[in-house]
Amino acid sequence: xxxxxKTVAEIIQxxxxxxxxxxxxxxxxxCELLTSRLLQCKRLELYLQFDRSLSExxxxxxxxxxxxxxxxxxxxxxxxxxxxxxxALRVDKRALIPRPETEGLVQTVLDCTNLWAExxxxxxxxxxxxxxxxxxxxxxxxxxxFVALDVSADALALANExxxxxxxSDRIHFAKGELADVIEPESLSAIVAxxxxxxxAEMEELPTQVRNHEPHLxxxxxxxxxxxxxxxxxxxxxxxxxxxxxxxxIGAAQxxxxxxxxxxxxxxxxxxxxxxxxxxxxxxxxxxxx
Numbered sequence: 001x002x003x004x005x006k007t008v009a010e011i012i013q014x015x016x017x018x019x020x021x022x023x024x025x026x027x028x029x030x031c032e033l034l035t036s037r038l039l040q041c042k043r044l045e046l047y048l049q050f051d052r053s054l055s056e057x058x059x060x061x062x063x064x065x066x067x068x069x070x071x072x073x074x075x076x077x078x079x080x081x082x083x084x085x086x087x088a089l090r091v092d093k094r095a096l097i098p099r100p101e102t103e104g105l106v107q108t109v110l111d112c113t114n115l116w117a118e119x120x121x122x123x124x125x126x127x128x129x130x131x132x133x134x135x136x137x138x139x140x141x142x143x144x145x146f147v148a149l150d151v152s153a154d155a156l157a158l159a160n161e162x163x164x165x166x167x168x169s170d171r172i173h174f175a176k177g178e179l180a181d182v183i184e185p186e187s188l189s190a191i192v193a194x195x196x197x198x199x200x201a202e203m204e205e206l207p208t209q210v211r212n213h214e215p216h217l218x219x220x221x222x223x224x225x226x227x228x229x230x231x232x233x234x235x236x237x238x239x240x241x242x243x244x245x246x247x248x249x250i251g252a253a254q255x256x257x258x259x260x261x262x263x264x265x266x267x268x269x270x271x272x273x274x275x276x277x278x279x280x281x282x283x284x285x286x287x288x289x290x
Contacts, residue, residue, distance in 0.1 A: 008035060009050035011059070015066045022070040025207070030075045034065040037079050074209045085136040089162045094154040095129035096218045101275050102194050105249045106136050108273060108282045109192055115245055116141060121189035124149065124239070126179055126232060129218055131159030131172070133192055138168040146172040149182055152217060179235040186241050193232055194249040199225040202251075225251050230261055237265050243289040247282065255280030 006014065012031045019027035036043040038058055054062065068078050076082045076097045081090055084098035085106055091097055115121055121144045125134035128148035138146055150156050156174050163169045175182050179191070198206065198219045210219070221227050229248060236246050246267065250258050255272040262270050267285030275281035 006053070007050060008039075008046060008052045008054065011035065011054060011062060012046070015062070018066060019070055024069055024072070025209075030069050031066065033075050033079060034062060034069070038062055038065075072208050072212055074213055077213065084130075084132040087132075087136060087139065087166060089130055089132055089135070090158065090165065091130055092158065093213060093215065094152070094158040096194075096214050098130055098132040101281050102132065102249055104273070104275050105192065105194060105247060105282050106133055108284060109137060109190065109247050110140055112190070112245060112247075112284070114243070114286075115190050116144075118189055119143070120145060122147070122187060123190045123192060124179065124183060124188050126191060126193040127151075127195045127218065127228075128159050128174070129155050129194070131162045131174075133194065134159070134172050135163055135166050135168055137192070138163075138171050139166060142171075144171075147183065147188075148172050148174045149177060149179065150174075151176065151178065152215070155215075155218070179232060179239055183239045185238045188239050189241060189244055191232070191236050191240060191244070191246045193229075193247070195228045195232060196221040197225040197229060197249070197251045197254060199223060199251070221251075224257070225254060226257060226261070229254075229258065233261050233265050233267075237267075237287065240287050242287055245284060245286045247284045249281060250283055252277075252279035252281070255283060258283045 012035055015031035016028040019030060032043050032046055036046055038061055065078050069075055074097060076091050077093060081088050082098055085103055123144055123146050125148040128134055128150045131148060134146045134148040148159060153176055156176055160174055163172050196219050198221055200223050203220055259270050259272060262285040268288055270285040272280050273282045
């Protein structure tokens, strides 16, 4: 652990060594993130402050953060904030940590010219979690209206906090429940969802930080990972307008199966796109225009 009268560089190195002993992934990155938050600077700016000494108060805070990280708590939860699509969002154990793969989902929605050609599209974010998807889309398109649903009251509370922070609360209606319980038939222009898609077998293989700290309700998608996605696709055929589009984040091995589900329920123009690791990650499909 970091000791008194040490420079920033020495404190980061001591923390890194401590976390390595506890088998924490990317230990130096964790220490740099904690230190940059402590010093209220960007991580790359730390290199300009390597010779700086921390106060006793700062050092005590650093020790607390490193102890939490050593116990397996994700650094995002320790920081209490994480960036998504260029926006700082509050994050804690009430919802999943926003990930780069979900930024790819949001970008796919932003790139959908048919959707944004509508005057006032209405978009539902299903399983909103931290609210990262609905908030990012609302910040990008002022004329759209949003409904953000989740079955977790805790997640909805967090999403509401983030919407208020970014001043989009008046354009996002947050509600507890599932799509069929809340949305009128043929009322939506689009549905966007990052639903639980981890299979039962994969749950046992998740990194300890994820398995022990992030909400299982937002992770586990059943035996094949598609239980909740399957139900949403069926409900989407009723909730979407003719010509409406569904966008789904999926697991790396679920592209073909999700395509088949969409085809079976009458969706057309189905597209499966890959993430930065070339894994299937986002599937979209459109209801035919009658």
